[in-house]
Amino acid sequence: MHTDEPPTGTLQGRPVPPATWDAMARLGYVPYDITAGEMHFVVGATTGCYGRVAVDAGCGLGHFSRRLRRLGYHVTGIDYSVCSLEVAGAEASGPQLRYLCADLDDGVPPGLPLHSVHLVVARTVVPFLSKPVEWLRQVRDWWLAPGGQVYLVVPIGQPPLQAGQMTPAEIDALCSGWQVKRRDQDGVAWIILRPNIP
Numbered sequence: 279m280h281t282d283e284p285p286t287g288t289l290q291g292r293p294v295p296p297a298t299w300d301a302m303a304r305l306g307y308v309p310y311d312i313t314a315g316e317m318h319f320v321v322g323a324t325t326g327c328y329g330r331v332a333v334d335a336g337c338g339l340g341h342f343s344r345r346l347r348r349l350g351y352h353v354t355g356i357d358y359s360v361c362s363l364e365v366a367g368a369e370a371s372g373p374q375l376r377y378l379c380a381d382l383d384d385g386v387p388p389g390l391p392l393h394s395v396h397l398v399v400a401r402t403v404v405p406f407l408s409k410p411v412e413w414l415r416q417v418r419d420w421w422l423a424p425g426g427q428v429y430l431v432v433p434i435g436q437p438p439l440q441a442g443q444m445t446p447a448e449i450d451a452l453c454s455g456w457q458v459k460r461r462d463q464d465g466v467a468w469i470i471l472r473p474n475i476p
């Protein structure tokens with residue numbers, strides 16, 4: 279264990295069943311639009327794109343997956359909402375933009391080669407996972423290639439929290455044990471994480 283990471287069970291997520299996401303996908307629901315400012319932040323804070331491997335975890339309708347593909351990444355979008363994946367796949371898919379149905383709470387997704395991913399994205403997803411801190415630890419220990427990074431988007435809130443929000447203290451706990459580059463914009467935290475050198 280890295281010495282400065284939070285103990286197991288520090289943060290409880292607030293899962294929502296896939297059927298709820300299916301219903302939202304049928305309505306074309308997109309929680310947070312991708313702005314030029316966000317893309318500027320991501321591109322400026324990450325290293326390289328072309329031919330690199332990205333995973334869009336909780337990809338929803340695939341908007342950010344397609345952005346990553348346009349940047350040159352080889353992209354896998356993962357979600358457990360079948361309806362979302364159908365919409366995403368109908369927009370665009372191919373050998374370098376594929377979609378996988380898997381529950382992120384079930385460990386390393388089947389078929390994902392270990393230590394292979396240069397950029398793991400989770401846009402407005404981590405607060406919905408059962409154990410956000412443990413999930414990030416798994417990403418660090420099993421998903422990321424050497425030098426790999428994580429990009430999170432986390433809506434910031436105060437109790438009583440709305441679905442998908444985290445308090446500032448929860449976000450700090452989430453990022454503890456990582457090298458962090460963060461910008462808060464319109465109530466949302468854009469966060470780039472790099473593993474600390476143990």
Ligand SMILES: C[S@@+](CC[C@H](N)C(=O)[O-])C[C@H]1O[C@@H](n2cnc3c(N)ncnc32)[C@H](O)[C@@H]1O
Nearest residue numbers: 299336337338357358359381382383401402406
């Ligand atoms: C708020 S939406 C965000 C979608 C997309 N990342 C975006 O930025 O538009 C959250 C997505 O995470 C997915 N999700 C939530 N929990 C999940 C889990 N345990 N496993 C896989 N996908 C999950 C939902 O199905 C939904 O598509």
